[in-house]
Amino acid sequence: MTLRRRLLLYSAPVVLVVLILVVKLVSVVVAGNAALNHFSESDATALAEDAATLQTLNIIEPEKAPFAAGTAAVLRNRLDEADRQFSLALDRTGHDESCAVRVNLELVRETRGDSAAAMFQAQAATAHYLGAKQVIEGAPADCFDAAATARLDAKIAAVAAPPPPPPPSPPPVSAPTAPAPGSSPTAEQEIVLNPGQGDPLEKLQQILRDAATR
Numbered sequence: 491m492t493l494r495r496r497l498l499l500y501s502a503p504v505v506l507v508v509l510i511l512v513v514k515l516v517s518v519v520v521a522g523n524a525a526l527n528h529f530s531e532s533d534a535t536a537l538a539e540d541a542a543t544l545q546t547l548n549i550i551e552p553e554k555a556p557f558a559a560g561t562a563a564v565l566r567n568r569l570d571e572a573d574r575q576f577s578l579a580l581d582r583t584g585h586d587e588s589c590a591v592r593v594n595l596e597l598v599r600e601t602r603g604d605s606a607a608a609m610f611q612a613q614a615a616t617a618h619y620l621g622a623k624q625v626i627e628g629a630p631a632d633c634f635d636a637a638a639t640a641r642l643d644a645k646i647a648a649v650a651a652p653p654p655p656p657p658p659s660p661p662p663v664s665a666p667t668a669p670a671p672g673s674s675p676t677a678e679q680e681i682v683l684n685p686g687q688g689d690p691l692e693k694l695q696q697i698l699r700d701a702a703t704r
Contacts, residue, residue, distance in 0.1 A: 553582035557591060564598065569605075572598045580625075589633040596625045596638070603645065612649045619646045 560575030576595040583591050603618030623642045626634045 553579045553591070556582070557594075560594065560598075564594075569598050569602050573602065585628075586630055589630055592625050592629045592633060596622045596634070599625065600642065600645075603649075607645070607649050615649045616646055619649075 556575040556578040560572045560579060563569070563572035563575060573595070576591055576598060580588055580591045580595060599618045599622035603615045603622065606612075606615035606618060619642050623639065623646075626638055626642070
């Protein structure tokens with residue numbers, strides 16, 4: 491075997507690996523661009539497929555796959571899955587480049603807290619708000635403004651406050667008092683039907699006659 495053939499034989503696996511890497515890189519670019527387009531179109535199903543493609547092929551930027559999967563979960567209103575995927579993306583992202591992931595993760599956790607608060611689940615709401623606050627506290631400079639932390643603090647205080655007491659019951663309605671024996675009835679007592687005092691039909695007829703003569 492000539493030297494040239496031996497070199498070709500020994501270099502073939504290396505060339506094959508390089509070709510595979512090139513195909514993967516091209517596929518990642520295509521899948522990444524498709525993910526952007528499908529996100530702008532709010533196509534959750536297609537975006538989830540793009541995320542699966544990135545998960546398989548992307549070995550250079552491993553944070554992109556869970557980021558795309560988290561975005562697809564948000565479009566499907568599956569916030570628990572979005573929380574998990576964005577958390578995974580954050581673990582795979584360097585601190586200085588983590589702002590975009592942190593913003594999405596903070597919004598997901600704050601929204602989960604709002605949903606729990608609306609269902610009067612104070613403990614769960616507080617846990618989600620504290621998780622969102624933790625994301626902010628670990629962010630690089632200028633990623634969040636002070637209003638985000640203040641907003642979360644206000645929500646934490648709101649769910650921790652005891653519920654307002656129920657409104658007071660209205661006072662009981664007192665029954666009209668019967669006239670004392672020997673006294674003449676008042677004008678209000680003359681037009682009131684008192685059960686157990688005389689014939690109600692005669693009383694009603696008397697009221698109607700009095701009303702007709704006035």
